[in-house]
Amino acid sequence: MSIRHSAAHLTRSIAQRPVARSPVGLLDRYGSQKAGMASVVPPVTQNSVGKQGPTAMVFMNMGGPSTTDEVGDFLSRLFADADLIPLGPLQSYIGPLISRRRTPKIQKQYAAIGGGSPIRKWSEYQCEEMCKILDQISPETAPHRPYVAFRYANPLTEHMYEQLIKDGFGRGNGGRAVAFTQYPQYSCSTTGSSLNELWKWRNRLEGKRATGEVNPDGAIMWSVIDRWPTHPGLVEAFARNIEDKLAEYPEEARKDVVLLFSAHSLPMSVVNRGDPYPAEVAATVNAVMQRLKHSNPYRLCWQSQVGPSAWLGAQTSDTVKHYFERGHTDMILVPIAFTSDHIETLYEIDQEVLHEDAKGHPGVKRAESLNGSPVFIQALADIAHAHLQSGDSCSRQMGLRCQGCKSERCLEQKRFFVGEQAKILPTVR
Template sequence: MALRTTPLAQLCKRATLSSSSASTLTWPANSSSWRRNNATVAPPVTQDSTGSKGPTAMVFMNMGGPSTTDEVGDFLSRLFADKDLIPLGRLQNYLGPLIARRRTPKIQKQYAEIGGGSPIRKWSEYQAAEMCKILDKISPETAPHKPYVAFRYADPLTEEMYTKLIADGFGAGKGGRAVAFTQYPQYSCSTTGSSLNELWKWRNRLEGKRATGEVDPEGAIKWSVIDRWPVHPGLVEAFARNIEATLATYPEERRDKVILLFSAHSLPMSVVNRGDPYPAEVGATVHAVMHRIGMQHPYRLVWQSQVGPQPWLGAQTSDTVENLIKKGQTDIILIPIAFTSDHIETLYELDKEIIGEAGHEGVKRVESLNGNPVFIQALADIAKAHLDSGISCSPQMSLRCPGCVSERCAEQKKFFAGQVQHL
């Protein structure tokens, strides 16, 4: 959300897995082995004739956003209830709803200014569907690939997605495979970690010990995770082409001196000092993109959406733009490097608050990835490599932050890493 107006934007859209991450999940060869205790269990998910290991559910995970202004209140309530994202201590259950109610009118006005709601659901559903079309062609053995979206704070929520998976014939005694594909290219415990905690919670409630009495019941969905992909060549190429297209809009005599500001959502320093990998992975993306475009322009990595009085990762995007303009440097391109589609942070905070207030025609923003075909092909390539690899998550995901004290996080990581035994 807008940096100086609301904490709603805290820690949006980041993290994920490299092109070498993955897994290949199959059902038992002898289906009777998981029916032995229940003769009425439904048969496995129907196999597609083109895919001996299909169908495969591809679940896009993201923070989400309210599609209408009427949904803002519920969105904020869920956001401020999330201790992984906004830790408020023992008063979380009291302060969270209070902050959400007070912020709602202001945030509704901001969403009204960008068209009445966030476009992130539209783009997420489009990206997932288009990726699955490509996967059906390049990975026929795991086809058909069925797209799903699971948002952390907005519809469709993780619970809704999981219920739909079961209704569609995955899990609940029928077996089947699903891939949780985080849409935060760079991993943070506050984003990807929170989404996986939520997925793990609903797996336990709907298919795990709380539902069946078993920790790992037979016929449950077999999960794997694409948890980060900060330097995938397709992601880098998509960013690079968008930057080059924006550079081409400047007169040739000014082009080489345009300053590139890569802007990512900031983190509280308490999270950074705990050992969160997000700053390093964002930096890796920036470095890879700059190498792709030849290191020919001055650049910096800056951070947006700081909220409250506590120290946050800087320098702040808004302050940087303001200071550059004061020095007479008004040819600046903003690049939202940790987001995979437009949302409130790009359409309102960058476009209206920062670029709008700058008042200079030389301050511009590159187009977001949205429906970019290079980006969607990259998603398919990442998923294909994951499906072929036979691993359940990247080696990095199983390593906790050095300062982590969350047992929930530890158990979630243990669960997803342990899914490799089913692949």
């Protein structure tokens, strides 16, 4: 889910692809044949300092419990994160109380979607398949080693970092790692929180707390892909899934189907602080509609509001109910900020919105999530390849704090990743 994604639903109860080196058109570059499941990628040992490869590719996401037994620990970590759910000075006390109280109900919700979240399966598959493409199109940085780092579920960020070290990255061996956010649109509560956590464990395992030095020799050289809301491959993947779903309607009715793009909402306090997420989500929607030649009426709405405070709206559930009451019985919901299925698509949209708010009407449908889409996986490889060739440690946007940001942790994290630029440039030809 994308992973602010599974969290918000939980908290709501509280209050492959032809490879080409030269530019080609999207319809040629991104294949439509379904990709098979990935084989296990053998371990890569980082044993050479100064070479461009191997390269660790780290997918960052919120994660989700793979089984119902993992729900309690997942919720405990989630409610302890003030970047995602700010509970004030009593967070260490209130968080555990809320997580214990919510666990039984949330376990039932995960049981209803098959006994756990599929996000780990999809994240590992997407990363492994992306790395196979990168090995072909970017041999100078190969081999590419896939890793997944979840914020609140296994594999946790610290476990990923420990595995990097075991595999020969860092701790005097050097090596490069790319933190690749799986939230296409940046928010301080999602990508920002994951980067804060990565920075924390870098300091504990390789930084001053571990070695006595801020930047010890032979530490992992990090760079970040921190946002990609309008990448052509991402846009193409969304557009094709929408076109596939539109094809299920009678031809004479297709142009009148309402497209409802749904993204996770944010508290207005976060929006007013200057968080770039709403603008970046809107940019994705606009790019997709341009690709579709504005074939249908559409709206952007927001799901998973938590508690009584003001949140970014209109809410997805309210939007479906209101349009349904006005006679718009043909609608397609498009999870525009999520890169795979998770509880907020499989439960919140599929079971609550479609079956309850839309009363199970056959005209109200959901576009497929990106999951194993070959178009999407090729896009991931293209994004990563461009980043590896760029010499950038992060985007220009990432170095700019939100207007109202007062977090010293955020400041120091940004300083670290921006500061990695000086280490990356000498390795780029």
